[in-house]
Amino acid sequence: MSVPKNQIAITVEDYLKQASLRVNAALERHLPSETEAPADLHRAVRYSTFAGGKRLRPALAMASFEACHGIGDSVLLAACALEMTHTFSLIHDDLPSMDNDDFRRGRPTNHKVFGEAIAILAGDSLLVYAFELLAKSGRPECIATLARALGTKGMLGGQVVDIQSEGKKVGLETVNYIHNHKTAALIEASLVMGAQLAGADEEVIAGLGAFGNRIGLAFQIVDDVLDLEQTTEALGKDAGSDLAKGKATYPAVVGIAASKDMARQLIDEAKLELRKLPIQGGTLELIADYIITRVH
Amino acid sequence: MSVPKNQIAITVEDYLKQASLRVNAALERHLPSETEAPADLHRAVRYSTFAGGKRLRPALAMASFEACHGIGDSVLLAACALEMTHTFSLIHDDLPSMDNDDFRRGRPTNHKVFGEAIAILAGDSLLVYAFELLAKSGRPECIATLARALGTKGMLGGQVVDIQSEGKKVGLETVNYIHNHKTAALIEASLVMGAQLAGADEEVIAGLGAFGNRIGLAFQIVDDVLDLEQTTEALGKDAGSDLAKGKATYPAVVGIAASKDMARQLIDEAKLELRKLPIQGGTLELIADYIITRVH
Numbered sequence: 001m002s003v004p005k006n007q008i009a010i011t012v013e014d015y016l017k018q019a020s021l022r023v024n025a026a027l028e029r030h031l032p033s034e035t036e037a038p039a040d041l042h043r044a045v046r047y048s049t050f051a052g053g054k055r056l057r058p059a060l061a062m063a064s065f066e067a068c069h070g071i072g073d074s075v076l077l078a079a080c081a082l083e084m085t086h087t088f089s090l091i092h093d094d095l096p097s098m099d100n101d102d103f104r105r106g107r108p109t110n111h112k113v114f115g116e117a118i119a120i121l122a123g124d125s126l127l128v129y130a131f132e133l134l135a136k137s138g139r140p141e142c143i144a145t146l147a148r149a150l151g152t153k154g155m156l157g158g159q160v161v162d163i164q165s166e167g168k169k170v171g172l173e174t175v176n177y178i179h180n181h182k183t184a185a186l187i188e189a190s191l192v193m194g195a196q197l198a199g200a201d202e203e204v205i206a207g208l209g210a211f212g213n214r215i216g217l218a219f220q221i222v223d224d225v226l227d228l229e230q231t232t233e234a235l236g237k238d239a240g241s242d243l244a245k246g247k248a249t250y251p252a253v254v255g256i257a258a259s260k261d262m263a264r265q266l267i268d269e270a271k272l273e274l275r276k277l278p279i280q281g282g283t284l285e286l287i288a289d290y291i292i293t294r295v296h
Numbered sequence: 297m298s299v300p301k302n303q304i305a306i307t308v309e310d311y312l313k314q315a316s317l318r319v320n321a322a323l324e325r326h327l328p329s330e331t332e333a334p335a336d337l338h339r340a341v342r343y344s345t346f347a348g349g350k351r352l353r354p355a356l357a358m359a360s361f362e363a364c365h366g367i368g369d370s371v372l373l374a375a376c377a378l379e380m381t382h383t384f385s386l387i388h389d390d391l392p393s394m395d396n397d398d399f400r401r402g403r404p405t406n407h408k409v410f411g412e413a414i415a416i417l418a419g420d421s422l423l424v425y426a427f428e429l430l431a432k433s434g435r436p437e438c439i440a441t442l443a444r445a446l447g448t449k450g451m452l453g454g455q456v457v458d459i460q461s462e463g464k465k466v467g468l469e470t471v472n473y474i475h476n477h478k479t480a481a482l483i484e485a486s487l488v489m490g491a492q493l494a495g496a497d498e499e500v501i502a503g504l505g506a507f508g509n510r511i512g513l514a515f516q517i518v519d520d521v522l523d524l525e526q527t528t529e530a531l532g533k534d535a536g537s538d539l540a541k542g543k544a545t546y547p548a549v550v551g552i553a554a555s556k557d558m559a560r561q562l563i564d565e566a567k568l569e570l571r572k573l574p575i576q577g578g579t580l581e582l583i584a585d586y587i588i589t590r591v592h
Contacts, residue, residue, distance in 0.1 A: 032448060038456040041448050092420065097412035116393035117459050120416060124388065124423065125448045131427040132443030140431040143439060147428030152328060152337050152421045160334040163413050 012286040019059035044114040044122035057082040061194035063283040070198025078193040081130035091123040149189035158182030167246035179220040187216030207277040214270035221263040224249040308582040315355035340410040340418035353378040357490035359579040366494025374489040377426035387419040445485035454478030463542035480512030503573040510566035517559040520545040
């Protein structure tokens with residue numbers, strides 16, 4: 001990609017790294033310290049928030065905001081809220097009554113360290129903080145977007161069907177439902193919220209949502225494939241655990257080769273959606289390519 | 297209380313009953329039906345939402361809104377959000393890893409009927425719905441009020457200390473901390489949100505918050521006393537269960553007589569706060585009296 005004279009070329013890895021540093025600094029400012037009461041709860045909240053996540057959702061919100069010529073720091077509120085709600089979902093998903101996972105990102109899961117009660121409350125706390133932060137943006141439509149993405153017809157609905165499908169033989173329709181709701185909805189919301197905070201018009205917001213939905217689904221398919229192809233060390237969690245648990249995944253339903261084709265096709269569709277829009281989508285396109293080529 | 301010619305006199309019981317009917321109708325409209333997918337999740341959400349709660353928090357928000365001459369239906373959004381978050385807290389508090397309660401309001405608790413995973417997700421869903429609804433009010437300050445009341449320095453913080461204090465000998469300071477955070481914070485928020493939605497000025501909002509804090513604390517003290525003095529049948533849950541679990545309560549720390557005195561004093565203080573304000577506080581005063589005289 002050629003770079004206009006007034007712009008600086010950076011790699012997508014550098015962009016993601018910089019976005020991650022910015023959101024980490026903002027999370028650090030917005031979350032209570034470990035010494036504030038109740039200390040155990042704040043320790044648990046911080047343990048999972050600062051566990052080395054990729055900060056993909058915050059980076060997408062920022063890139064969407066920038067693509068729509070957003071000005072100022074308001075997108076950091078959305079970036080933090082997205083990462084907080086993502087972390088909330090991981091903590092609750094890992095619980096004994098859900099996926100019962102002992103490791104996440106190479107470390108013991110929240111409930112293994114702090115116990116189940118504190119883990120549930122730490123997840124609840126992150127969800128509440130996300131909305132408290134977003135309220136500071138003064139943009140109720142942005143709060144509505146996040147809530148819809150998380151609700152019973154979004155992420156939480158996907159989690160229910162995921163749990164209920166474990167160990168059962170399910171078809172592509174069910175896997176699509178689970179991944180669209182459990183993963184793609186929040187990634188789609190990341191793009192939409194960035195555009196809303198930039199004051200983009202409805203057409204651009206809808207187009208970025210469509211882009212987000214496709215890269216979100218592709219992201220989850222790649223995740224399913226990596227779970228089968230990568231080592232436990234590279235993943236930071238047990239490789240092949242989806243298979244062992246009888247999880248509803250794309251590779252389980254259509255096989256690895258078809259899954260990879262599907263992910264590639266979704267990324268192509270996403271880029272087509274993006275190119276229709278009157279915005280500077282270069283960074284978003286690079287992140288879409290990164291999603292399909294990443295190895296962990 | 298004398299009634300001006302242009303007003304209608306109703307008892308506090310009738311007021312609470314009417315408020316309850318209004319909020320129930322609004323909750324019915326705002327929550328997905330049991331037939332919508334994922335049906336199990338929506339059934340679990342509705343099971344605990346429509347379990348015969350008193351709807352005290354919604355009634356307080358409405359009475360606060362009316363006292364501040366609020367116009368329109370926006371307070372119903374806050375009323376529903378308050379009841380949803382209250383229900384969320386009850387579902388999570390009852391979980392095996394928390395209070396491990398089998399009964400609530402005379403019926404099996406959510407996790408006993410739907411299993412632990414769905415119960416956790418139903419609680420999460422109600423929390424998310426509350427913020428989605430409040431976003432419709434277009435009042436970010438109202439969202440911030442609710443989030444602060446629920447967060448780690450509000451209800452969730454109180455719940456952590458409550459769990460950690462179980463079976464331990466604690467002093468009045470700890471019981472104050474638990475009840476102020478776990479119960480009074482959300483009741484205080486009910487009053488504040490009603491006033492915010494009515495467009496009241498800062499002084500009135502602060503005064504109603506002070507009123508709410510005191511009646512909230514009194515409400516919890518009365519609850520602690522009722523747990524000891526009432527039958528299981530009247531309470532709809534095991535009487536004496538606080539004592540059996542070694543819960544940190546006012547009667548356990550200062551005795552029943554001193555607890556009753558303290559509740560009475562808090563209600564008197566609350567009324568003094570209320571009378572300072574340039575609002576029509578008649579209904580709120582009656583609710584304050586109801587809190588201290590209720591028997592279940």
